[in-house]
Amino acid sequence: DVKVTQSSRYLVKRTGEKVFLECVQDMDHENMFWYRQDPGLGLRLIYFSYDVKMKEKGDIPEGYSVSREKKERFSLILESASTNQTSMYLCASNPGVGVLYRREQYFGPGTRLTVT
Amino acid sequence: KNQVEQSPQSLIILEGKNCTLQCNYTVSPFSNLRWYKQDTGRGPVSLTIMTFSENTKSNGRYTATLDADTKQSSLHITASQLSDSASYICVVRGTSGTYKYIFGTGTRLKVLA
Numbered sequence: 221d222v223k224v225t226q227s228s229r230y231l232v233k234r235t236g237e238k239v240f241l242e243c244v245q246d247m248d249h250e251n252m253f254w255y256r257q258d259p260g261l262g263l264r265l266i267y268f269s270y271d272v273k274m275k276e277k278g279d280i281p282e283g284y285s286v287s288r289e290k291k292e293r294f295s296l297i298l299e300s301a302s303t304n305q306t307s308m309y310l311c312a313s314n315p316g317v318g319v320l321y322r323r324e325q326y327f328g329p330g331t332r333l334t335v336t
Numbered sequence: 337k338n339q340v341e342q343s344p345q346s347l348i349i350l351e352g353k354n355c356t357l358q359c360n361y362t363v364s365p366f367s368n369l370r371w372y373k374q375d376t377g378r379g380p381v382s383l384t385i386m387t388f389s390e391n392t393k394s395n396g397r398y399t400a401t402l403d404a405d406t407k408q409s410s411l412h413i414t415a416s417q418l419s420d421s422a423s424y425i426c427v428v429r430g431t432s433g434t435y436k437y438i439f440g441t442g443t444r445l446k447v448l449a
Contacts, residue, residue, distance in 0.1 A: 327379030
């Protein structure tokens with residue numbers, strides 16, 4: 221079974237703090253993703269990584285950065301947390317090779333971040 | 337613009353009843369469509385995945401249909417159970433772009449005893 225784990229289920233931070241969210245997958249997947257999920261909106265892609273040290277901006281990268289030093293680990297960094305970054309953050313991974321339609325995304329349990 | 341729209345936004349049914357959730361999309365060119373179940377406070381879990389050549393796919397009490405001509409999909413839940421209470425998300429992937437999954441906003445289903 222694919223396992224995607226996230227470092228925290230719930231996190232409360234203060235405005236201006238630097239926040240690190242960590243994601244680890246155990247299936248040797250090339251691709252890893254960070255999304256945020258807000259009520260009434262579909263999942264929105266923040267950043268995507270297709271290999272170690274490689275990253276691409278998603279649809280809403282402003283205020284975020286990422287780090288992928290090892291294949292299994294993908295970190296999301298909020299440089300200076302703001303209240304509008306209060307959200308559910310979901311990490312996902314999928315294999316980078318193989319038939320396109322079989323590349324299912326596997327999601328972590330999510331981190332509910334509150335910035336006060 | 338590539339979009340995925342789901343209806344209804346929310347639904348309440350009694351335990352044991354059937355229900356059908358809808359998904360319309362404008363993503364082109366199309367690769368595949370997935371339905372996910374997301375329990376409150378949890379990450380989405382895949383139910384089905386279909387390519388353009390597949391019309392129907394079942395996973396237990398869940399049956400998904402796809403009409404690639406009209407760009408519509410439905411998820412039918414048979415004999416609902418309390419544990420079916422969750423959000424159901426339709427996700428469409430195009431063939432271009434490495435990472436482009438387009439997510440619907442989901443249908444929130446509540447099953448009452």
